[in-house]
Amino acid sequence: MLHPASTSDRAGALGWLAGALGVYGLSAARGPMWADSSKLTLYALARYFPSLNPGDHPGWTVIANAWLLLTGWLGPVRALPLLSAAGGATAVALMYLIVTRWTGDRSRGHGAAAVLLAAHSLWWPSALTESYAPALALALAALLLADLPGTARELAAGVAAGLGAAAHPFTLVLTAPMLVARWRRPGLWAGVLLGASPVWLGFLGTPADPLTGHAAGHAAAWSWHIHQFLDLHRLGRGALVVAAMAGLSLGPIGLWGVGRGALDRSSHPNRLAASTALALYVLLLLAYSPFRLHLMVLFAVTGLVLLAPPRLAPGHRMAHVAVQTAIYLSLPLVAGLVGRSDLGVRRLPDRNNAWYFLCPIKAFDAGPGR
Numbered sequence: 001m002l003h004p005a006s007t008s009d010r011a012g013a014l015g016w017l018a019g020a021l022g023v024y025g026l027s028a029a030r031g032p033m034w035a036d037s038s039k040l041t042l043y044a045l046a047r048y049f050p051s052l053n054p055g056d057h058p059g060w061t062v063i064a065n066a067w068l069l070l071t072g073w074l075g076p077v078r079a080l081p082l083l084s085a086a087g088g089a090t091a092v093a094l095m096y097l098i099v100t101r102w103t104g105d106r107s108r109g110h111g112a113a114a115v116l117l118a119a120h121s122l123w124w125p126s127a128l129t130e131s132y133a134p135a136l137a138l139a140l141a142a143l144l145l146a147d148l149p150g151t152a153r154e155l156a157a158g159v160a161a162g163l164g165a166a167a168h169p170f171t172l173v174l175t176a177p178m179l180v181a182r183w184r185r186p187g188l189w190a191g192v193l194l195g196a197s198p199v200w201l202g203f204l205g206t207p208a209d210p211l212t213g214h215a216a217g218h219a220a221a222w223s224w225h226i227h228q229f230l231d232l233h234r235l236g237r238g239a240l241v242v243a244a245m246a247g248l249s250l251g252p253i254g255l256w257g258v259g260r261g262a263l264d265r266s267s268h269p270n271r272l273a274a275s276t277a278l279a280l281y282v283l284l285l286l287a288y289s290p291f292r293l294h295l296m297v298l299f300a301v302t303g304l305v306l307l308a309p310p311r312l313a314p315g316h317r318m319a320h321v322a323v324q325t326a327i328y329l330s331l332p333l334v335a336g337l338v339g340r341s342d343l344g345v346r347r348l349p350d351r352n353n354a355w356y357f358l359c360p361i362k363a364f365d366a367g368p369g370r
Contacts, residue, residue: 009100009109016113017093023117024085024126024133029362031369032077034348037129038368039211041076044068046210050201051217054225056209058198058217059166060131080129081362087134088126092117094140095302099309101147102267111257111312112305118324119249121298123360131168132295136302138164139171143306146178147269151187158191166198173281173299174306177273229289238286238293245297246304251327253320257310268307278303291345294357331358 032038040060042048047065049058064080071079095116100109116122125132138160145157161179164171182188193200206217250258268274282300285293312320335341335354343353350367 009097009106012100012106012109013093013097016096016110016117017089020089020092020113020117021085024088024123025082027123027127027361027363028081028085029128029365030078030081031366033081033128033362033365033368034351034356036131037081040064040129040131041080042210044080045076046207048207048210049198050204051206052199052202052219053206053217053221054169055221056217057131057135057167058202059163059196060134060168062163062198063134063167081127084126084128084130084133087137088122090137091122091133091140091302094137094144095305098140098144098306099267101144102269102306103309105309107313108261108309108311110314110317111261111310114312114317114320115250115254115257115305115310116302118251118254118321119298119301120324120328120358120360121245121249121295121301123328125295125298127360127362130295132298135164135168135171136174136298138167139174140302142175143178146182146188154185154187155191155194158188158193159195160191161188162192162195163198164195166196170281170296170299173277174274174303177270177277180273181270229292230284230287231289232287234288234290235286238288238290241290241293242282242285242297242300245294246301248294248327249297249301251320251324253312253316253323254310257312257316257320258304258308260311262308264308264311266307267309271307274303274307278307328359328361 029037032041040057043056043061044064047061048056049061051058064083067083068076068079071082074082092113096109096113099112100106103109122133122136142157142161142164145153145160161171161175164175179188179192202217206215208214209216247255278300281303285296285300288296332341332352332354335343335358341352341354343357345353345357347353350370356365
């Protein structure tokens with residue numbers, strides 16, 4: 001049974017939006033950053049879409065160009081991390097609304113929002129130029145809109161699901177169960193087709209990758225990704241890494257709250273399909289290349305919170321955010337004390353791997369600029 005949103009629910013969502021935007025916005029990078037952040041900045045400036053390559057995130061490029069029209073006066077290096085911050089904050093607010101609507105319990109909505117807000121796998125990409133936070137916000141918007149009456153909302157839900165998948169294909173872990181359950185709704189699927197256009201327009205031709213100059217946007221890129229990033233020999237190690245990353249995101253209080261929520265009958269409207277999609281996704285992560293798992297676990301953590309909304313009292317929610325922040329600040333210090341600052345990851349000039357990967361606060365990281 002779905003519960004209608006009230007004025008109090010909307011006020012609660014606005015509160016989470018403002019609070020999360022403050023946390024992520026103040027944490028956001030203020031200069032150029034390493035790796036995909038720089039790649040995506042270049043993609044946005046070159047308007048690199050359409051593309052059939054899952055690593056090109058063409059839907060994100062469309063979103064980023066719209067964002068730059070509004071914030072271009074800041075410059076792309078400053079504006080695009082704020083796009084991630086806005087996406088992450090929107091995801092937190094939507095999580096509150098969805099769980100409150102599904103359970104009829106505002107306390108559980110607040111608990112779910114608090115757990116997502118402080119999750120390392122959301123906070124980290126919400127402080128950098130990354131595709132994860134805006135893609136997650138679109139996926140959650142699709143889940144919320146799909147349950148609301150009206151053809152326009154049905155179309156909007158489809159557009160959000162399609163564009164979310166074009167921004168990051170693994171958002172389908174969250175939206176596919178909803179789409180399958182509503183396969184007879186033509187308006188929804190028309191929206192999906194429209195939203196996913198930054199991908200399928202690639203069948204008509206793709207531009208050269210502005211980073212390499214190569215034609216890398218063709219469908220054969222999927223085969224390259226599978227061979228490059230998936231290896232069944234990683235299953236054992238992958239299980240440890242995924243468990244560690246999920247545990248880092250949820251934290252001790254979040255895990256306790258989710259465990260309490262799991263004792264209740266799931267309020268997820270598509271719980272069997274959602275549980276199956278989540279299990280298959282986790283199996284995929286076990287064999288995936290470990291250097292992106294700290295981010296890709298985001299969709300698994302979100303799916304788990306939706307299936308088992310945490311039961312956390314107000315004091316526990318505040319303690320959870322405080323404890324998670326303390327963990328993120330102390331882990332790099334501990335890694336340095338035991339001589340593991342490099343985390344076994346390739347060293348780059350002016351980059352302390354422990355601080356870069358374990359602490360989501362990027363506002364004071366000036367290494368790439370130097």
